[in-house]
Amino acid sequence: MKLEMKDRPGQLVAALQPISAVGGNIVAVIHQRETPAVTETLDVQIVLKLPEGRLSRLLELLREQGVNVVRIDEERLLYECTLIMIGHLMHTDLSDTVDRIDTTGSAEVTELSLVMPAIASPSSARITIRSTTRTEMKKAIRILRGVAEQKSLLIIEPLEGA
Amino acid sequence: MRIAILGFGSVGRGIARAILAKNLDITVTGLADSRSGIIDPAGIDLQTALDQKENGGPCGSPEVSPADVVAKADYDVLVEVTPTNVDDGEPALGHIRGALGRQKHVVTSNKGPIALAYPELRALAAANGVFLKYEATVCGAIPLIHAMQEGLAGNTISRLYGVFNGTCNYILTRMAEDSLTYEQALAEARELGYAEADPTYDVEGIDAGVKLVILANTILDMQTTLDDVERTGITLLTPEALQLAEDQDCTIRLIGEIVPEAGVLRVSPRIVAKAHPLVVEGTLNAVTVETDLAGDLTFIGKGAGSTETASAVIGDLLYIRDRHVQGS
Numbered sequence A: 001m002k003l004e005m006k007d008r009p010g011q012l013v014a015a016l017q018p019i020s021a022v023g024g025n026i027v028a029v030i031h032q033r034e035t036p037a038v039t040e041t042l043d044v045q046i047v048l049k050l051p052e053g054r055l056s057r058l059l060e061l062l063r064e065q066g067v068n069v070v071r072i073d074e075e076r077l078l079y080e081c082t083l084i085m086i087g088h089l090m091h092t093d094l095s096d097t098v099d100r101i102d103t104t105g106s107a108e109v110t111e112l113s114l115v116m117p118a119i120a121s122p123s124s125a126r127i128t129i130r131s132t133t134r135t136e137m138k139k140a141i142r143i144l145r146g147v148a149e150q151k152s153l154l155i156i157e158p159l160e161g162a
Numbered sequence B: 001m002r003i004a005i006l007g008f009g010s011v012g013r014g015i016a017r018a019i020l021a022k023n024l025d026i027t028v029t030g031l032a033d034s035r036s037g038i039i040d041p042a043g044i045d046l047q048t049a050l051d052q053k054e055n056g057g058p059c060g061s062p063e064v065s066p067a068d069v070v071a072k073a074d075y076d077v078l079v080e081v082t083p084t085n086v087d088d089g090e091p092a093l094g095h096i097r098g099a100l101g102r103q104k105h106v107v108t109s110n111k112g113p114i115a116l117a118y119p120e121l122r123a124l125a126a127a128n129g130v131f132l133k134y135e136a137t138v139c140g141a142i143p144l145i146h147a148m149q150e151g152l153a154g155n156t157i158s159r160l161y162g163v164f165n166g167t168c169n170y171i172l173t174r175m176a177e178d179s180l181t182y183e184q185a186l187a188e189a190r191e192l193g194y195a196e197a198d199p200t201y202d203v204e205g206i207d208a209g210v211k212l213v214i215l216a217n218t219i220l221d222m223q224t225t226l227d228d229v230e231r232t233g234i235t236l237l238t239p240e241a242l243q244l245a246e247d248q249d250c251t252i253r254l255i256g257e258i259v260p261e262a263g264v265l266r267v268s269p270r271i272v273a274k275a276h277p278l279v280v281e282g283t284l285n286a287v288t289v290e291t292d293l294a295g296d297l298t299f300i301g302k303g304a305g306s307t308e309t310a311s312a313v314i315g316d317l318l319y320i321r322d323r324h325v326q327g328s
């Protein structure tokens, strides 16, 4: 599920406590960089996992905290798969790599950790993809394999499927 | 039971030592290395041959060739333990054909002939009424082939995957433990004798791929070659990648995988939860077999080593003796 809110000072912190109070798990916090920086607010998306039936209680708690939820996107990204990529990730346009999955619409990269040891040497990244169905996950991994081949990246897949 | 041993290196000598140390009722009547051979129907003095070899000499006489031993020695079983050649299987393929043609059983640890020519060799063995056994070709000491052919005979195997190469497993274990680079861990493996001077065969996943081909062709009714194996080695792995896996209680292992129904044969580094039974340390091998009746089984053990590989060869020899060799 995704919650979108205005990032006024303090709002993010205020949102976190209720989420854990209802047993939710934060998958990712994404700042929408496209929003013009001139406005003093910034859009924030929180992607989170929530046990069934806790949404209304969460919204109630958020309202009490004064958090302004702009949009709720109750997409059920049930499948999760974490892979590791090795190679010249930045030089081969990492955001394009991520976009190729995100633009499928039914799978998205929800987490990315990047380690760049030295300028010329290959970097390593852990990438988590979530999707609505198993088929979509397979498709996303196929896309990633294709991109990896094209960009000479090594993809390390998990032993167990999505 | 009388046997002839072709190849007197790590495995051949391991077999000789086990025969000397234990009362296995096995007499060696033929023996050869690359430069020499001995034929003695009364039984070769193995200790002398071992001593000669240890001192850098040949095991026998330069007048006796390996081919002579195959063709002329008086044996029930030929033990073929010469170096693996995955391009044409020679010289082992010729040795094995020669012995089967003489109606002699064959036991081998040599992956080349089994991966390249199993259907032909099996037919030749059947036509001559003898056994061809190759337990030691896959995962050294682990009786994986026996377990799949005998113990799990009634099962359908839906997937098989595991750690088939001890050298790679050692390198990855060390990279994870001490944040070593691939090059550092490889250098260490070489120093300890776990990696060859030219490690290509291990680190590019060829060795694991050949083992998959053997299992696929001899047990899973597939007809594959090394070219059918999707193969990625471990040479590009970074300590950072292992750390990223570690952060999630996982690690990276070189996994060989067969999915018979999908026709998939694959060797590649994979992310595996550290709690998974396949995550074994050092040079160990481990294989999980998913079956319909027996459920999942995981076998763990030494995939290489002189004595350990000899264990698999001797298991095959005694299997044959108990079933087929009379008057030994």
Ligand SMILES: NC(=O)c1ccc[n+]([C@@H]2O[C@H](COP(=O)([O-])OP(=O)(O)OC[C@H]3O[C@@H](n4cnc5c(N)ncnc54)[C@H](OP(=O)(O)O)[C@@H]3O)[C@@H](O)[C@H]2O)c1
Binding pocket: B006, B007, B008, B009, B010, B011, B012, B032, B033, B034, B035, B066, B081, B082, B083, B084, B085, B091, B109, B110, B111, B136, B137, B140, B303, B304, B305, B306, B309
């Ligand atoms: N070592 C293991 O742990 C292990 C595990 C599983 C399977 N295997 C397989 O078992 C086989 C033997 O391995 P190993 O480690 O014992 O190898 P090794 O130590 O290199 O010994 C090979 C032996 O074969 C001899 N040889 C070479 N060419 C020959 C020829 N044309 N005719 C007769 N003998 C010949 C060599 O003679 P010289 O002594 O004169 O050089 C040497 O004695 C290989 O196929 C290997 O893949 C090994």
